[in-house]
Amino acid sequence: MATSIAANAWVDPRAEIDEEVVIGPFCTIGAGARIGRGTRLHNNVTLMGNVTLGCDNVLFPNVVIGAEPQDYSYQGTDTCVEIGDANTFREGVTVNRASEKEDGVTRIGSHNFLMGNCHVAHDCKLGSHILIANGTLLAGHVHVQDYASISGGVTVHQFVTIGSYCFVSALSRAL
Numbered sequence: 001m002a003t004s005i006a007a008n009a010w011v012d013p014r015a016e017i018d019e020e021v022v023i024g025p026f027c028t029i030g031a032g033a034r035i036g037r038g039t040r041l042h043n044n045v046t047l048m049g050n051v052t053l054g055c056d057n058v059l060f061p062n063v064v065i066g067a068e069p070q071d072y073s074y075q076g077t078d079t080c081v082e083i084g085d086a087n088t089f090r091e092g093v094t095v096n097r098a099s100e101k102e103d104g105v106t107r108i109g110s111h112n113f114l115m116g117n118c119h120v121a122h123d124c125k126l127g128s129h130i131l132i133a134n135g136t137l138l139a140g141h142v143h144v145q146d147y148a149s150i151s152g153g154v155t156v157h158q159f160v161t162i163g164s165y166c167f168v169s170a171l172s173r174a175l
Contacts, residue, residue: 049097050080057087065095069122084110092117
């Protein structure tokens with residue numbers, strides 16, 4: 001299968017697109033993007049700044065990866081997002097570039113499933129085989145280790161580490 005780029009997608013000529021990549025309609029791919037073999041971007045996906053996507057990732061509509069960090073102290077440094085292989089980013093997922101406070105990388109491993117409208121903030125580090133349900137928000141500098149699961153609608157405060165095989169859930173109780 002050859003690489004396929006929709007006629008109404010915008011891909012900066014400096015972006016690096018591997019073989020068998022599919023870029024759907026109305027996608028915007030910036031100069032710093034590197035997209036690995038077999039990755040599929042459905043419609044309206046935006047890659048901004050320095051973003052590296054490994055192989056066989058699937059990005060559903062309205063995913064935005066690589067926007068500047070939402071951090072008052074960010075000074076415009078050329079930070080990045082690095083994403084491994086075989087991840088699924090469902091509708092409306094956002095992943096921000098790193099700030100200058102750690103190593104300059106927001107990193108997501110491989111074989112993760114992020115459901116609709118999740119947010120991964122600057123400087124987060126996610127391992128592999130992680131499940132994050134709809135509407136979950138990870139603040140800056142959150143680290144999630146391999147095989148963790150996070151329930152829908154959970155907000156994780158900055159500088160929190162979630163260990164391997166942990167299950168994090170929102171709790172409520174009617175009075």
